[in-house]
Amino acid sequence: MDFASLARTSGEWLRGAGPESDIVMSSRIRLARNLADFPFISRANAGDRAEIERILRERVMKVHESVDLTYVDVNDLQGIDRQFLVERQLISREHADSEGARGVAIGNNEQVSLMINEEDHLRIQVIHSGFDLSAAWDQINRIDDLVEGQVTYAFSDKLGYLTACPTNVGTGMRVSVMLHLPALVITRQIDKLFRSLQKISLAVRGLYGEGSQAMGDFYQISNQITLGRSEPDLVKQVGDVVPTIIDYERKAREFLIRESQENLHDRVSRAYGILRTAQTISSEETMHLLSSVRMGVNLGLIHDLEIPTVNKLFIYTQPAHLQKLTGGELDSADRNIERARYLRRHLNKEEDGREKN
Amino acid sequence: MKCQRCEKPATFHITELTGGKPQELHLCEQHAREYLTESDAETAAATPSLAGALAHHLAVGQTAEELARLDQQSCPICGITFFEFRNQGRLGCPHDYVCFQKELEPLLVNIHGETVHVGKRPRRSKGNTDSQTELIRMRREMKEAIQREEYEKASKLRDDIRKVEEGK
DSSP states (O other): OOOOHHSSOOOOOSSSOTTTTTTTTEEEEEEOOOOOOOOGGGGOHHHHHHHHHHHHHHHHHHGGGSEEEEEEEGGGGGGHHHHHHHHSSSSSSEEEEEEEEEEOEEEETTTTEEESSSSSSSSEEEESSSSOOOHHHHHHHHHHHHHHSSSSSSSEETEEOOOTTTTTBBBBBBEEEEEEHHHHEEEEEEHHHHHHHHHHTEEEEEEEEGGGGOOEEEEOOOOOOOOOOOOHHHHHHEEEEEEHHHHHHHHHHHHHHHHHEEEEEEHHHHHHHHHHHHHOOOHHHHHHHHHHHHHHHHHOOOSSHHHHHHHHHHHHHHHHHHHHHHHOOHHHHHHHHHHHHHHHHHHHHHHHHOOOO | OOOOSSSSSSOOEEOOOSSSSOOOEEOOOHHHHHHHHHHHHHHHEEESHHHHHHHHHHTHHHOOOOOOOOOOOOOOOOOOHHHHHHHOOOOOTTTTHTTTTHHHHHHHHHSOOOOOSSSSOOOSOOOOOHHHHHHHHHHHHHOOOOOOHHHHHHHHHOOOOOOOHHHH
């Protein structure tokens, strides 16, 4: 795969379209699957892993006729390229950091990825832009059928799909919706939301970083339970709660506008100002400010910027993306300078067509 | 062994799997109960709390001897011991769900509230998972035979493996 050209394009799920895309960034479903005739990864030696990778790579790529797939040998990649795939959400951090034979098949404009030798032998993932879970389920269900036509999955009549960790057994399915919730963070309601979601056995975590300190105010809501409920039920369980959260976030935004329009406008404008003029800026500060700008665009406080541009900036200002775009390794100080330059270029040109500064 | 938080004997032995490294805790009944309720409230926010559930399940009403006996049980197919599973939170092969069934069932109830799958089923492969599981055992035994330089045994196993592989 040509990483330099991949670095200039962007995934379908970043296009900022789809239902409720002002608040819902993306809808993601993943399925955990294992081959019946091999030990799980923790008991698989190097030979087993190589064999699993060979078999699954061959069988998965047969699906290529129905789903356009490109295979990447993750074990062969440079660290920076692995990091790039993590930032792009095509592989997990664990998959990037682990060792031995492993790979990923990527397809359909980055909507689909099939990770081989992650925690389970196979992890199928589908990401759609906006709030679009049922389409994501239809797509991943079809891909799972196609792969299953080629291999024998570890499956028990009683327990369903058998997985390395008992938290995934049954459907092996994790349904996640990524939400942008800056107003709930500003109004300090996010912890309350966390607690109420846990009560109905849904997990919440920040996309970047841990717990309520999520960078960029992105939160991922997903099911905890995988056994004893059908896949459509699990899709519904997560899907049912999302409109309520969207509603809370909208109400919090309305509250901020009503009660302190000047403060909110000031916050958004300052964030935009810093991003357009900074000469050196860290990844954390960028995420934090982009979050305010994203909300500002959605609330009509910023007029000369589009949501897909902002969505892209969240991904493209991360370390591996910056280094891919500049074509060389950069230390942290140089990255901060390059990041500021990148932001100035992309945030100023929409006004008069060329870079200011 | 004394409780890590007071002078009473430690009767509860908890392995905490959340966070980076597994952490061993040896506590008396009272402190174990306190620990489990506090960690329950704190870690509820963390990832699906396998560790929490496992610690709960194993700590409640199990003595050190019972736990030690349980820990030594191993899977005849992949060789993983229950102790290893407890330490890393990951099973070794599909057969573990059968051989550790008794221990896993309360854990599954704890995590999922259910023990029976009701979702999707593979269309093609049905009923042949037993022979597939046997393959895992035979391949492992073949590797071990080679390591011990028991080549005759290894070559017989290789033939058996081939038969099963071709039979599917």
